[in-house]
Amino acid sequence: MNLTINGKQESIEKPLTLEALVAAKNLCPEKIVVEHNLRIVARGDWPKVTLGDKDSIEIVSFVGGG
Amino acid sequence: MEDLLPLGGRKIKNRLLIGTGKFASYPLMQKALEAAQPDIVTVALRRVDAGSKTDNILDFIPKSCLLMTNTSGARNADEAARIARLAKASGAGTWIKIEVVQDNKYLLPDNLETLKAVEILVKEGFTVLPYMSPDLSMAKRMAEAGAAAVMPLGAPIGSNRGVKTRELVNILIREIKIPVIVDAGLGSPSDACECMEMGCAAVLVNTAIAIAQDPANMARAFKDAVEAGRRAYLAGLPASGTEASASSPLTGFLRDDAFSR
Amino acid sequence: MSYYDTLLKYKDLDPAKAFLKVTPQDVERAITSEYPGTNGLLALLSPAAEKYLEPMAQKAHALTLQHFGRTIQLYTPMYLSNFCENQCAYCGFNAKNQLERRKLTLEEVEKEAAFIASTGIEHVLVLTGDSRAESPVSYILECLQVLKKHFASISAEIYALTREEYASLVQGGIDGLTIYQETYDEAVYQKVHRSGPKQDYRFRLDAPERAAAAGMRAVNVGALLGLDDWRKEVFLMALHAQYLQDRYGDVEIGVSLPRLRPHAGDFKDIRATTDRNIAQIITALRVFLPRIGITLSTRESAALRENLLPLGITRMSAGSTTRVGGHTIATEGSGEVPQFEISDERNVDQIKAMLAAKGYQPVLKDWMQL
Numbered sequence: 114m115n116l117t118i119n120g121k122q123e124s125i126e127k128p129l130t131l132e133a134l135v136a137a138k139n140l141c142p143e144k145i146v147v148e149h150n151l152r153i154v155a156r157g158d159w160p161k162v163t164l165g166d167k168d169s170i171e172i173v174s175f176v177g178g179g
Numbered sequence: 180m181e182d183l184l185p186l187g188g189r190k191i192k193n194r195l196l197i198g199t200g201k202f203a204s205y206p207l208m209q210k211a212l213e214a215a216q217p218d219i220v221t222v223a224l225r226r227v228d229a230g231s232k233t234d235n236i237l238d239f240i241p242k243s244c245l246l247m248t249n250t251s252g253a254r255n256a257d258e259a260a261r262i263a264r265l266a267k268a269s270g271a272g273t274w275i276k277i278e279v280v281q282d283n284k285y286l287l288p289d290n291l292e293t294l295k296a297v298e299i300l301v302k303e304g305f306t307v308l309p310y311m312s313p314d315l316s317m318a319k320r321m322a323e324a325g326a327a328a329v330m331p332l333g334a335p336i337g338s339n340r341g342v343k344t345r346e347l348v349n350i351l352i353r354e355i356k357i358p359v360i361v362d363a364g365l366g367s368p369s370d371a372c373e374c375m376e377m378g379c380a381a382v383l384v385n386t387a388i389a390i391a392q393d394p395a396n397m398a399r400a401f402k403d404a405v406e407a408g409r410r411a412y413l414a415g416l417p418a419s420g421t422e423a424s425a426s427s428p429l430t431g432f433l434r435d436d437a438f439s440r
Numbered sequence: 441m442s443y444y445d446t447l448l449k450y451k452d453l454d455p456a457k458a459f460l461k462v463t464p465q466d467v468e469r470a471i472t473s474e475y476p477g478t479n480g481l482l483a484l485l486s487p488a489a490e491k492y493l494e495p496m497a498q499k500a501h502a503l504t505l506q507h508f509g510r511t512i513q514l515y516t517p518m519y520l521s522n523f524c525e526n527q528c529a530y531c532g533f534n535a536k537n538q539l540e541r542r543k544l545t546l547e548e549v550e551k552e553a554a555f556i557a558s559t560g561i562e563h564v565l566v567l568t569g570d571s572r573a574e575s576p577v578s579y580i581l582e583c584l585q586v587l588k589k590h591f592a593s594i595s596a597e598i599y600a601l602t603r604e605e606y607a608s609l610v611q612g613g614i615d616g617l618t619i620y621q622e623t624y625d626e627a628v629y630q631k632v633h634r635s636g637p638k639q640d641y642r643f644r645l646d647a648p649e650r651a652a653a654a655g656m657r658a659v660n661v662g663a664l665l666g667l668d669d670w671r672k673e674v675f676l677m678a679l680h681a682q683y684l685q686d687r688y689g690d691v692e693i694g695v696s697l698p699r700l701r702p703h704a705g706d707f708k709d710i711r712a713t714t715d716r717n718i719a720q721i722i723t724a725l726r727v728f729l730p731r732i733g734i735t736l737s738t739r740e741s742a743a744l745r746e747n748l749l750p751l752g753i754t755r756m757s758a759g760s761t762t763r764v765g766g767h768t769i770a771t772e773g774s775g776e777v778p779q780f781e782i783s784d785e786r787n788v789d790q791i792k793a794m795l796a797a798k799g800y801q802p803v804l805k806d807w808m809q810l
Binding site: 119120140141143144145146148151153155171172173174175176177178179 | 198199200201202205208221222223224225226227228235236237248249251261264265266268269271336362363383385386389
């Protein structure tokens with residue numbers, strides 16, 4: 114199954130929830146915002162979203178900026 | 180009497196806005212923010228790399244500061260709007276500095292896409308401050324579209340060259356009814372002071388503070404300069420060079436008895 | 441939004457106090473400032489500025505050269521009708537005055553137009569009294585059909601109209617409107633406009649804005665100097681011009697400085713405005729609004745007009761008469777009463793020669809409608 118995560122192609126073996134993906138990537142949930150197929154998903158809904166083939170995911174967090 | 184800047188429904192005390200990019204470390208940035216005590220600081224959103232263990236920048240920004248997310252990285256209005264929504268979803272509030280840049284050579288803003296982004300985001304309830312090239316017609320349209328302020332550039336981002344757009348910014352100050360905040364290009368406290376003396380409502384500084392040898396001291400210097408410039412503006416600058424060249428008097432005729440005095 | 445909202449802010453402006461508070465430093469700052477602003481305007485019109493007339497004149501002259509060069513637009517007024525329903529205390533056409541009332545027939549319009557055009561003039565200003573019955577918009581539109589054959593640009597100085605009526609004049613070939621508020625003081629306004637449609641202060645005040653919104657290319661405002669304190673009047677007139685300039689960037693905004701002249705009326709309570717005051721007014725206006733058009737009419741003497749020229753004037757009338765048909769039909773002593781007495785009676789050629797001698801180019805045709 115192929116996913117686009119932050120613009121990069123990645124493949125995964127079996128279906129995952131967003132929550133599992135964040136954990137697998139070793140990301141700190143408090144710091145990030147996740148967009149699934151251009152829709153922002155609230156942190157509480159991460160376990161409810163199961164990723165499908167060709168899904169696109171953006172994971173962003175705050176950095177310094179002017 | 181306290182001199183507060185009404186902006187986006189708030190009253191802002193410190194007219195120095197600070198950007199948080201390019202600091203050598205978050206603790207250094209924190210020291211600079213503590214030294215200047217800005218009411219508003221800007222942050223950006225970036226894609227995170229897997230396993231990145233960097234600190235959370237928000238932990239280093241004093242809680243008293245209002246966060247304003249810039250949309251840097253956006254190449255058009257839709258991308259800017261998307262970033263704004265992400266910022267809101269992340270709990271960073273609804274203050275957005277719109278920055279739409281298609282030109283990676285000079286990093287000059289795209290005024291037309293910026294205007295479109297203002298229109299979209301104002302409708303969605305955001306407090307919107309567009310970063311723009313100082314163009315009068317565009318600034319008027321941004322104000323009509325509901326922008327909280329306009330942020331004309333003083334010089335290209337990060338160039339530290341000062342208020343090269345002085346004449347145009349001056350026109351905006353006179354003609355635009357919403358606050359004019361010079362953003363980008365200010366290289367030294369004297370540049371910031373100059374903006375405030377001209378009548379700018381505020382300035383936004385990032386690079387000049389972030390890359391100084393001692394960012395905390397530089398932040399403080401900018402704060403003082405902004406205050407000094409503001410005070411001078413309010414005090415009414417005295418005339419300079421009042422000597423008139425009386426090469427050929429134009430009003431000598433009034434001494435003639437034929438004219439009524 | 442209307443200029444009236446701005447006026448309300450200055451409702452309690454006491455000229456005796458506001459202008460006397462100005463210091464010499466305020467005046468110096470206003471003269472040297474790039475953007476004097478409202479406070480600067482106040483300073484430039486103050487008694488304190490009277491000591492700075494020469495530096496004000498130098499600055500005004502430099503700004504005028506910068507924005508207009510050495511050019512002066514020339515136009516000639518042409519009275520179409522003197523029927524009037526108003527009783528304006530200061531005007532010769534006052535409805536109560538016994539005078540021969542007439543309006544030009546289209547043949548007479550043709551005759552007058554042909555004569556004015558023969559002097560080389562291409563910009564004409566048509567005027568009527570205030571009578572929707574005798575000189576309705578439809579009559580003016582008929583006259584326009586005749587006038588268009590002779591002139592490149594036609595402006596009007598007529599009673600206040602609705603926006604739709606202004607739009608119909610624009611459609612018919614009028615490109616400029618001159619309409620004076622006469623006085624910005626509402627109480628004085630009511631006092632000197634004793635009856636007639638002109639009594640509606642707000643309708644007149646908003647007329648320049650309606651004309652600008654209707655697509656008029658040039659709009660001229662003015663205060664009749666002599667009805668009230670000139671400092672206050674000019675201050676409020678300048679803010680009116682600025683208000684219009686700010687909102688209608690595509691319209692050329694101008695101001696006129698009509699000084700109350702002897703007329704066949706009974707208003708004798710004239711508040712003096714001296715020649716020196718006029719010089720101060722012109723320079724203050726120029727420094728405050730560098731791009732504004734400033735018109736000086738033949739109400740003023742030839743000598744004064746020549747001397748005021750370099751201080752900021754951009755438009756002058758020439759070959760003027762304030763009688764209906766005054767160019768070819770009515771003559772002095774024929775029973776025709778002028779609206780007011782003119783002072784500079786020189787014809788177009790004489791004015792052109794004077795301008796040339798002073799190093800100015802007379803502009804007879806500034807533009808034309810395509």
